[in-house]
Amino acid sequence: MKIGELARRSGLTAHTIRYYERIGLLPYADRDRSSQRDYDASILTWIEFLGRLKTTGMPIREMLRYAALREQGAGTEPERRAQLERHREQVRARIAELNACLLVLDTKIAGYAGAGNRIEDYDAYQRSRRNQPARTRQARAR
Amino acid sequence: MKIGELARRSGLTAHTIRYYERIGLLPYADRDRSSQRDYDASILTWIEFLGRLKTTGMPIREMLRYAALREQGAGTEPERRAQLERHREQVRARIAELNACLLVLDTKIAGYAGAGNRIEDYDAYQRSRRNQPARTRQARAR
């Protein structure tokens, strides 16, 4: 598969795929006789996993560490596992932090709901249930 | 209180506080007779709330919208509430997304944990070895 198709299938742009290869996040791809990258479908699995790491806030320099260990292959499994475990803890902490903020947000909104009832009555209120934000990326809460 | 103390108490740097004032995230502070900012303790509540918004991923331009409504004061409550409700939905979506990634991470880690379990990383490794001498840093050519 060529870069255009990989772009379509991975959700990255061709520019970003080349950028990732340049910095070492994606392995150097085979070129066909006219120097065009030719990808194996298996790269999609790796790109998808990189996407998870990115979604969970792992900076590129850490992904590079992981990618380098993966390239090295044999013997690096314990270190890769350790890195993922550290990252998992960070993600858990982040979720906890977000949940805490959610409570504050709820309180604040409840405060406005009371004030709104006094001043403006409630008419814009229902909109919050129907008026979902336009699709951003993937899963939706609740 | 002067900017240094506010910095200490808020966790921001004096630089950041001035920056926030410049862009309108913090109200223009009163100056004493030698042009130094003099803060009321109440600003801490606002800074703390801004911190929550930031922690939950609200971009500055949206905080500015909220801050502007707040400056306007009376009558803007329904809009402020609506904005917070939209934001709350995004935070919930983000948490859901992180939780989904957490499952993937758990699975991956479990794969590493099992003795002699190399799963799909092994295949990917074989593939990259088969390819060119994958230069992990800058790829040049020509």
Add this chain to the structure above:
DNA sequence: CATTGACTTAGAGCGCACTCGAACTCGTAG
């Protein structure tokens, strides 16, 4: 009176993660 240290401003610089432009080469369709 000199020094210290906290403050002031305008504006430049930085780290991150892309994102895009320019100029070029190929392979194929008409």
Add this chain to the structure above:
DNA sequence: CTACGAGTTCGAGTGCGCTCTAAGTCAATG
């Protein structure tokens, strides 16, 4: 043969959110 579209490289540009520098002012202390 020519045009087109998809690819190639190098390197510059972008948007975000700070972060820092330079040059100067000011009040209090030794």
